[in-house]
Amino acid sequence: MVSLHSYLILSAILFSIGTIGVLIRRNAIVIFMCVEMMLNSVNLTFIALSKHLGNVDGQIFVFFVMTVAAAEAAVGLALMIAFYKNRESIDVEDVKLMKL
Amino acid sequence: METFFFMIVAAVAVLASILVITCKNPINSALSLILTFFCLATLYVTLDAPFMAAIQVLVYAGAIMVLIVFVIMLLNVRTESGRRSSHSVLFGSLIGLFTLFQLFYLFNRSSLTGQKGTIDSALINKVGHTELIGKALYTDFLLPFEVTSILLLVAIIGAVVLTKKKI
Amino acid sequence: MLGAYLPILVLVAIAVIFGLCSLVFSSLIGQKKPSVVKLAPYECGCEPVGSARERFSVKFYIIAMLFILFDIEAVFLYPWSVLFKRLGMFGVMEMGVFIVILFVGYIYVWKKGALEWE
Numbered sequence: 593m594v595s596l597h598s599y600l601i602l603s604a605i606l607f608s609i610g611t612i613g614v615l616i617r618r619n620a621i622v623i624f625m626c627v628e629m630m631l632n633s634v635n636l637t638f639i640a641l642s643k644h645l646g647n648v649d650g651q652i653f654v655f656f657v658m659t660v661a662a663a664e665a666a667v668g669l670a671l672m673i674a675f676y677k678n679r680e681s682i683d684v685e686d687v688k689l690m691k692l
Numbered sequence: 693m694e695t696f697f698f699m700i701v702a703a704v705a706v707l708a709s710i711l712v713i714t715c716k717n718p719i720n721s722a723l724s725l726i727l728t729f730f731c732l733a734t735l736y737v738t739l740d741a742p743f744m745a746a747i748q749v750l751v752y753a754g755a756i757m758v759l760i761v762f763v764i765m766l767l768n769v770r771t772e773s774g775r776r777s778s779h780s781v782l783f784g785s786l787i788g789l790f791t792l793f794q795l796f797y798l799f800n801r802s803s804l805t806g807q808k809g810t811i812d813s814a815l816i817n818k819v820g821h822t823e824l825i826g827k828a829l830y831t832d833f834l835l836p837f838e839v840t841s842i843l844l845l846v847a848i849i850g851a852v853v854l855t856k857k858k859i
Numbered sequence: 860m861l862g863a864y865l866p867i868l869v870l871v872a873i874a875v876i877f878g879l880c881s882l883v884f885s886s887l888i889g890q891k892k893p894s895v896v897k898l899a900p901y902e903c904g905c906e907p908v909g910s911a912r913e914r915f916s917v918k919f920y921i922i923a924m925l926f927i928l929f930d931i932e933a934v935f936l937y938p939w940s941v942l943f944k945r946l947g948m949f950g951v952m953e954m955g956v957f958i959v960i961l962f963v964g965y966i967y968v969w970k971k972g973a974l975e976w977e
Contacts, residue, residue, distance in 0.1 A: 826938030
């Protein structure tokens with residue numbers, strides 16, 4: 593039987609890798625993928641704790657996290673396309689001004 | 693046996709996620725991220741949540757990653773340019789490792805409390821996971837569920853407004 | 860419980876082994892006599908024109924994005940359909956409100972012309 597602790601540690605490792613990715617990469621799409629990875633590690637925590645506590649509420653939260661992730665993907669990637677049309681780049685270092 | 697299986701899946705997930713942040717080509721990062729998502733879906737199955745595993749594959753690996761790969765192809769971005777970055781790799785990694793140690797410290801020091809519910813794997817096998825989820829979602833979480841539709845509506849309108857104007 | 864997932868594991872194993880075998884054995888056993896014509900990408904016998912890494916049109920993105928958002932709607936329909944009989948009229952009403960709100964978005968997309976492919 594795998595303990596709850598192992599699941600929590602795995603999700604902590606994935607979350608930290610996602611944090612490092614957000615901080616060290618400059619490609620906006622890769623940063624976006626790292627954010628998705630962090631959301632997923634939190635989902636793993638939700639489901640592991642939901643099983644540990646014998647309660648289904650945590651899994652409902654995962655449902656809503658997935659919905660938010662999909663909405664975020666649609667709008668965030670549309671923003672990236674709009675930015676690319678103006679600057680020919682999706683490097684986050686080029687995002688310095690609030691205007692396009 | 694089960695611990696061994698968990699170890700293999702966890703190791704693959706961590707390796708794939710390290711590949712996501714180290715690959716130079718965004719397509720390779722995206723493919724590694726899909727592998728991470730599949731590993732997480734496998735873990736959801738071992739956690740008695742088969743419906744969550746199904747929608748993890750359906751939504752994350754099947755829809756969100758398709759959109760990301762489309763955008764990579766659409767913008768045709770190659771490897772990152774070689775110019776010097778003000779993002780320090782060293783400091784970023786240090787902050788990430790600091791987060792990791794903080795979380796480990798928290799797990800070791802704190803004890804987990806909470807009211808135990810009545811749902812165990814025998815009940816899930818008898819009633820079915822999808823039904824248990826649905827019962828909670830459509831009675832206790834009715835308002836969040838309806839608000840979700842407004843979130844999706846805003847996302848549809850926002851994305852169309854952002855992309856449709858300048859084709 | 861987990862034994863029910865054994866066929867999926869076997870399927871994944873067969874897929875991985877098949878992929879690896881066809882790569883490894885074709886590089887080990889196959890003859891290697893490369894020429895310019897052989898190394899050219901196969902395009903149904905035509906001469907390849909331009910690079911394969913061309914930029915896609917943004918039309919594909921709009922379709923994929925709408926697919927994601929309505930995919931989420933379908934995911935919410937699965938547990939509802941399992942519980943349909945037990946929820947009764949109440950279930951029909953709550954799902955009706957959900958679908959009507961998303962239908963407004965669908966009408967908007969249609970009127971805006973995002974679904975047209977010209």
